Amino acid sequence: MLLVCFQLSTITLPAQVNLQEKLPLNPKVKTGQLKNGLKYYILENKMPEKRAELRLVVNAGSINEDEDQLGLAHMAEHMAFNGTKNFRKNEIISFLQDIGVGFGNDLNAYTSFNETVYILPIPLQNKENLEKGMQVLEDWAHQVSYMDEDINDERAIILEESRLGKGADDRLYRQLYPKLFAGSRYAERLPIGKDSIISNFHPDAIRRFYKDWYRPDLMAVIVVGDIDTDEVEAMIKKHFSKIKKAKKPRERAEEKMPPYEASSVLVATDHEAIAYSIGISYPFFPADKSNTLESYRNYLIESLLFRMFNQRLQELVQQENAPFVTGNIGSLDWVRGYKMYMLNASPGTGDVRKALNALAEEMERAIRFGFTGPEFERAKKSLIANYERSYNNRDKTSSAELVDELIGHFLEGEPVPGIEKEFEYVQQLLHGITLDEVNRKMEWFKQNSNRVIYILGPDKAEANLPTEAEVLQSIAAVESRQDIQPYEEKRVSGSLMEELPAGGKVVNKTVNEQYNATEITLSNGVKVTLKPTTFKNDEILMSATRFGGKSLYGEADKYNAEYAVQIVSAMGVGNFSPTDLRKMLAGKNVSVSPSISTLTEGVRGSSVKKDLETMLQLTYLYLTNPRKDTALFNSFINRNKLQYANIGANPQVAFLDTMYAVLYQNHPLAPVAIPKSSNFEKVNLDRALEIYKERFADAAGLHFVFVGSFDEAEIIPLLEQYLGALPTVPGTTHEFADNQVRMVKGKEFLKFHKGKEKQSLILAFYNGQAPYSEEFELNIAALSEILNIRIIEELREKVQGIYGGGTSGALSKYPTGEFNFVLQLPCGPEKVDTLIKASREEFRLMMEKGPDPSYLKKVKEQWKESYRANIQQNNYWLEQITQHIILGKNPDRFVNYEKYVDALTEKDIQEAAKLVFGSNNEFIAVLMPEEDQ
Numbered sequence: 001m002l003l004v005c006f007q008l009s010t011i012t013l014p015a016q017v018n019l020q021e022k023l024p025l026n027p028k029v030k031t032g033q034l035k036n037g038l039k040y041y042i043l044e045n046k047m048p049e050k051r052a053e054l055r056l057v058v059n060a061g062s063i064n065e066d067e068d069q070l071g072l073a074h075m076a077e078h079m080a081f082n083g084t085k086n087f088r089k090n091e092i093i094s095f096l097q098d099i100g101v102g103f104g105n106d107l108n109a110y111t112s113f114n115e116t117v118y119i120l121p122i123p124l125q126n127k128e129n130l131e132k133g134m135q136v137l138e139d140w141a142h143q144v145s146y147m148d149e150d151i152n153d154e155r156a157i158i159l160e161e162s163r164l165g166k167g168a169d170d171r172l173y174r175q176l177y178p179k180l181f182a183g184s185r186y187a188e189r190l191p192i193g194k195d196s197i198i199s200n201f202h203p204d205a206i207r208r209f210y211k212d213w214y215r216p217d218l219m220a221v222i223v224v225g226d227i228d229t230d231e232v233e234a235m236i237k238k239h240f241s242k243i244k245k246a247k248k249p250r251e252r253a254e255e256k257m258p259p260y261e262a263s264s265v266l267v268a269t270d271h272e273a274i275a276y277s278i279g280i281s282y283p284f285f286p287a288d289k290s291n292t293l294e295s296y297r298n299y300l301i302e303s304l305l306f307r308m309f310n311q312r313l314q315e316l317v318q319q320e321n322a323p324f325v326t327g328n329i330g331s332l333d334w335v336r337g338y339k340m341y342m343l344n345a346s347p348g349t350g351d352v353r354k355a356l357n358a359l360a361e362e363m364e365r366a367i368r369f370g371f372t373g374p375e376f377e378r379a380k381k382s383l384i385a386n387y388e389r390s391y392n393n394r395d396k397t398s399s400a401e402l403v404d405e406l407i408g409h410f411l412e413g414e415p416v417p418g419i420e421k422e423f424e425y426v427q428q429l430l431h432g433i434t435l436d437e438v439n440r441k442m443e444w445f446k447q448n449s450n451r452v453i454y455i456l457g458p459d460k461a462e463a464n465l466p467t468e469a470e471v472l473q474s475i476a477a478v479e480s481r482q483d484i485q486p487y488e489e490k491r492v493s494g495s496l497m498e499e500l501p502a503g504g505k506v507v508n509k510t511v512n513e514q515y516n517a518t519e520i521t522l523s524n525g526v527k528v529t530l531k532p533t534t535f536k537n538d539e540i541l542m543s544a545t546r547f548g549g550k551s552l553y554g555e556a557d558k559y560n561a562e563y564a565v566q567i568v569s570a571m572g573v574g575n576f577s578p579t580d581l582r583k584m585l586a587g588k589n590v591s592v593s594p595s596i597s598t599l600t601e602g603v604r605g606s607s608v609k610k611d612l613e614t615m616l617q618l619t620y621l622y623l624t625n626p627r628k629d630t631a632l633f634n635s636f637i638n639r640n641k642l643q644y645a646n647i648g649a650n651p652q653v654a655f656l657d658t659m660y661a662v663l664y665q666n667h668p669l670a671p672v673a674i675p676k677s678s679n680f681e682k683v684n685l686d687r688a689l690e691i692y693k694e695r696f697a698d699a700a701g702l703h704f705v706f707v708g709s710f711d712e713a714e715i716i717p718l719l720e721q722y723l724g725a726l727p728t729v730p731g732t733t734h735e736f737a738d739n740q741v742r743m744v745k746g747k748e749f750l751k752f753h754k755g756k757e758k759q760s761l762i763l764a765f766y767n768g769q770a771p772y773s774e775e776f777e778l779n780i781a782a783l784s785e786i787l788n789i790r791i792i793e794e795l796r797e798k799v800q801g802i803y804g805g806g807t808s809g810a811l812s813k814y815p816t817g818e819f820n821f822v823l824q825l826p827c828g829p830e831k832v833d834t835l836i837k838a839s840r841e842e843f844r845l846m847m848e849k850g851p852d853p854s855y856l857k858k859v860k861e862q863w864k865e866s867y868r869a870n871i872q873q874n875n876y877w878l879e880q881i882t883q884h885i886i887l888g889k890n891p892d893r894f895v896n897y898e899k900y901v902d903a904l905t906e907k908d909i910q911e912a913a914k915l916v917f918g919s920n921n922e923f924i925a926v927l928m929p930e931e932d933q
């Protein structure tokens, strides 16, 4: 905290900040406009190295569709992958896979109301890739083929995508949108469009959309990465200058969004909804796009206000008889040119009237009394801490993040001054913002009182939902109440630990040459692996793990063990409740969370350099001093009961619940896949706390790993002080228990009927015993990746039965060597049999012939390319080292990963397929709609 106060008080402020000054575009960005109107933005950035992020941004989306084109902006995006002048059908996907870029459903593009964005991450191991990537972008911009046959084939895939979005939420929100977006076309222009139009439109309608809106004056090319900006500029000019200007361009007007003329209410229910959601939406207003320091200052004021308000809602959620289980205020900005403030809450299946009144009361409290000085100070500290972290990592920001900022800049003129400049502005401006000013901002909510209020959720008679008139009456009643009290600030102790524990000493220190890491043993037996890196300037990650976990507890303790960690997190540590802890930690970038999983227990954490000691103190407290608080425990139990009471109304959830019972043959210790209300009735506070202490009170055998921007000489005294002080019982061993929880064997088939929509889901499981080896683990993973490419080619493109789907495979070492392989295909009920047959055929071919070499090559490239990006990230190192410690893996397979990938052969994949699909253990579960019985 010291550091921030220091900066705030000593910064030399200019005599007067000129609020009319415009925020400049980051001078490192090379920008320009071609004669045809196309804009470009180029930025050199070496995170990650040898990679560039290319984007084609089209300033047009579903809002630009004519009445006969609903859904065609999105479909035009799909057509870009179905053939262009230089890449025949699917060649783009194949080219991307060959250079190591995975293709996933829509992962390489998205369409929204106002824009369509094409995403091309290009590996630069081979320099020619950049030129070819630029050709792809150019083809998308003006040379998509739009053959009749390809258009007709794509209809089914779009309809499958549309099918995925259906269900209770979709039905409820489609009733809300006309009220929320009253007076504009937004409600009638959801990007997914209308099924009837997708099925029947004339191919000319989509060609017309492409011709009307894909034109240079509405486009930008953005390139961020490990590139030479002059070179890229020349390439852009070469490829995009030849695109002709539109002769008679249609006007690209922004859709108007008028403010609400009066308040209105929607109370709507649905048989398949699982919980109530309540919203109070304030009227849309034009967003300030002036890009001046003043507009930026207003944005900071708004951020502070939301931070303080959200803290209060958080505190309410944690009360013993909380009015709702989640609550939030924020701004919605996907309506171009406008903003809207929205207050949301969900009482789960609880009392809707009480929740609505509580929301209205919080708003009224903030309007009448504003926020307090301590709340304001905390909000400022945490806001500036976020900027400070970004600033400290300024030269280590990923290209993907930077490219997103530039997209926002092109489309909506969002300021992109660069983090150096931005941090400077934040410090200057924040200094001058007063609490009074923020509190006055609450006036806006009073003046703009035409609201859309909604209550959406399950149709349960006992819920006693208010009528629309009652909703307005009860809000008015809250607003005229005389007894609303100001927020009361509770004082929180100034330090996490009053007294520091008696630390230990390093007793052994060695170097792990393979990881290039230091391994130390502390006097209490706790081990630590230290891997300092320079991937970020200010990021330290921590993890610790050992065997044990929930496996050590029987049926009677199942839920006590399951929720022990969540319960402690809900009650706090040391003398601090979670609310007090948040106050205490305001302005710090630190988090610590313990975990108890099936076979292991441990702790994870992250911090910036200045908060490293806080992270270690928190770790010490979480392991040695969990806090007991009956009221907070009750709040936790009530919240969860309300949240999950009606979860089975969702057809997919009900299906999964039944499916898991078959999969694990009703084993009493099977993993909790679907949380149920009744689970929480079986939890006993004292026993859960006891289990937590049993797992953590003895730190013997815990192996910590630290990765990131720390200095070994500086961190070791802190590790001695805190980790060296953890109590250990010498001579204890920590093992898991094998409770014989196994997946069902033999052939099984489950058909489950539920749901109004024509939605099905196929899940197929293949499992069996196999001795664990790292080689075989890689073979199974490769088998899964290859099948995923085949599934897209066959089941999506040829059968046209799915939008997305695929397999995943794993080989476990503990509690026993076992493989399991899962196929997942969401689809229409009429396609279920065809898809099961087609998948089995793929599996059979893989067993009999192995994969075509071209597929294995694609998978290898993709893996190596993601490895090259991952290996520059702290997260990845932390994960790998931790895994290697617990599973006793060979570090060379991680450090020299590419060597092992290169060694994979088609034969390896075929052998894996024979084991997986030849095992005779096949469990297929299918969800079918109600009416298909």
Ligand SMILES: [Zn+2]
Pocket: 074, 078, 105, 106, 161
């Ligand atoms: Zn799509």
